[in-house]
Amino acid sequence: MEIRKPIPVADAVMHIMNHVKKLGAETIVLEQSIGRVLAEPIVARHSVPPFNRSPYDGFAIRAEDSKGASGDNRLEFTVIGEIGAGYVGERPVEKKEAYRIMTGAQIPTGADAVVMFEQTVETESGFTVRKPFETGENISFKGEDAAEGDVLIVEGTLIHAGTIALLATFGYAEVSVYQQPVVGVLSTGTELLEVTDELVPGKIRNSNGPMVKAQLTRAGVPFKEYGTTKDDLDACTKLVERALEETDALITTGGVSVGDYDYLPTIYERLGATVLFNKVAMRPGSVTTVAVLGDKFLFGLSGNPSACFTGFELFARPALLAMMGNRAPYLPHLKAYLAEDFTKPNPFTRFVRAVWKLTENGLAAAPAGFNKSNAVSSIARGNCLIVLPSGTRGYSAGDEVDLLLIGSEQGAKDWVL
Numbered sequence: 569m570e571i572r573k574p575i576p577v578a579d580a581v582m583h584i585m586n587h588v589k590k591l592g593a594e595t596i597v598l599e600q601s602i603g604r605v606l607a608e609p610i611v612a613r614h615s616v617p618p619f620n621r622s623p624y625d626g627f628a629i630r631a632e633d634s635k636g637a638s639g640d641n642r643l644e645f646t647v648i649g650e651i652g653a654g655y656v657g658e659r660p661v662e663k664k665e666a667y668r669i670m671t672g673a674q675i676p677t678g679a680d681a682v683v684m685f686e687q688t689v690e691t692e693s694g695f696t697v698r699k700p701f702e703t704g705e706n707i708s709f710k711g712e713d714a715a716e717g718d719v720l721i722v723e724g725t726l727i728h729a730g731t732i733a734l735l736a737t738f739g740y741a742e743v744s745v746y747q748q749p750v751v752g753v754l755s756t757g758t759e760l761l762e763v764t765d766e767l768v769p770g771k772i773r774n775s776n777g778p779m780v781k782a783q784l785t786r787a788g789v790p791f792k793e794y795g796t797t798k799d800d801l802d803a804c805t806k807l808v809e810r811a812l813e814e815t816d817a818l819i820t821t822g823g824v825s826v827g828d829y830d831y832l833p834t835i836y837e838r839l840g841a842t843v844l845f846n847k848v849a850m851r852p853g854s855v856t857t858v859a860v861l862g863d864k865f866l867f868g869l870s871g872n873p874s875a876c877f878t879g880f881e882l883f884a885r886p887a888l889l890a891m892m893g894n895r896a897p898y899l900p901h902l903k904a905y906l907a908e909d910f911t912k913p914n915p916f917t918r919f920v921r922a923v924w925k926l927t928e929n930g931l932a933a934a935p936a937g938f939n940k941s942n943a944v945s946s947i948a949r950g951n952c953l954i955v956l957p958s959g960t961r962g963y964s965a966g967d968e969v970d971l972l973l974i975g976s977e978q979g980a981k982d983w984v985l
């Protein structure tokens with residue numbers, strides 16, 4: 569039997585990323601762009617705000633007219649009209665005059681300060697103030713948020729709700745984004761039942777298929793479902809071949825280890841795919857096997873649920889995001905302290921499903937429960953992965969560790985572990 573040589577996690581990530589080819593761009597409507605990646609920078613097409621405007625409901629005045637105002641010397645202004653948001657003043661403001669002005673309305677010509685309603689006392693023809701106002705006081709200036717021509721967001725950035733607000737501000741009804749890869753999902757294993765099936769002896773329900781599809785959805789990657797297949801070499805080979813014709817990448821779960829029915833390595837060989845690695849010095853997920861056939865990726869994730877989950881987040885996710893042009897495809901990382909002892913040795917780098925929590929001592933992380941690679945309960949509880957490097961042992965509560973965040977829409981530019 570072939571003895572597999574484990575490679576460090578960082579090397580495995582780099583092997584994959586070196587093979588990634590960014591997909592082309594396409595134009596889509598703004599409202600459908602959430603989760604996609606900008607193929608063009610967002611450049612300010614005009615100033616924001618586009619005109620000087622009032623940040624408060626109040627009165628637009630000439631600041632110089634308030635000079636000398638005090639509690640004992642209230643100065644009076646005459647109101648010459650009202651400007652609601654969306655309207656403009658009909659004529660310039662002159663000496664001792666004011667417009668009633670609403671939040672968001674354009675400052676009328678002549679005015680250079682806004683007095684909030686709360687700072688005035690109404691009179692028959694207007695209001696009085698009891699303090700002087702400075703030129704520019706309470707004014708939102710044209711261009712203070714963005715100046716025309718500024719590059720506000722670079723190409724390669726994930727579009728989220730805030731990005732959509734910015735694009736809408738500048739009138740981008742359509743936006744140029746990178747194409748998405750189509751990813752096939754195939755669960756292998758004769759023991760697998762559908763989620764709707766009753767349990768029968770020796771069988772289990774397929775949890776990896778639904779989980780991986782959810783991980784893809786969370787990463788903004790569309791998938792094509794190839795269902796489950798029995799551990800039958802010919803049938804499985806045919807399915808993998810078909811899936812590769814129809815997709816940019818195929819994620820399989822199970823069948824990558826050294827068991828009698830672990831057929832994926834044989835299938836890769838039959839197809840003439842180049843295996844980038846078939847053993848990673850990590851736990852869970854050491855059997856994760858990744859191959860390429862032309863520009864297409866074959867992610868052979870482990871059948872063990874925690875290993876499958878971790879293999880997706882560490883290897884498939886960054887590759888797929890990078891295909892979509894995302895400049896920050898890695899899981900974001902933070903430092904935290906361990907909330908409890910972790911005494912197991914770590915011959916391979918260990919990714920412990922964990923829960924992070926902010927405490928009075930800072931960010932803490934605690935293992936999320938049953939910690940084997942076949943665990944499913946701790947994947948459900950965890951919101952991060954604690955990283956314990958290979959060759960370490962005996963972590964104590966309070967020790968500083970690296971954390972990888974799961975489920976964050978923002979990513980990291982570099983793989984730093």
Ligand SMILES: Nc1nc2c(c(=O)[nH]1)N[C@H]1C(S)=C(S)[C@@H](COP(=O)(O)OP(=O)(O)OC[C@H]3O[C@@H](n4cnc5c(N)ncnc54)[C@H](O)[C@@H]3O)O[C@H]1N2
Nearest residue numbers: 755757774775776777822823824825830870871872875941
């Ligand atoms: N002699 C050795 N045996 C094993 C080794 C090894 O190095 N030498 N590695 C072990 C490690 S580590 C892992 S991890 C597993 C990985 O095995 P596979 O990735 O080939 O996966 P399977 O054997 O097909 O299944 C493993 C386990 O997961 C369950 N499973 C499979 N698919 C699903 C699914 N879709 N949903 C839920 N659960 C699934 C399956 O029933 C098995 O219990 O190999 C070790 N063995």
Ligand code: MOO
Nearest residue numbers: 853854855875941
């Ligand atoms: O490949 Mo595994 O390391 O037990 O998950």
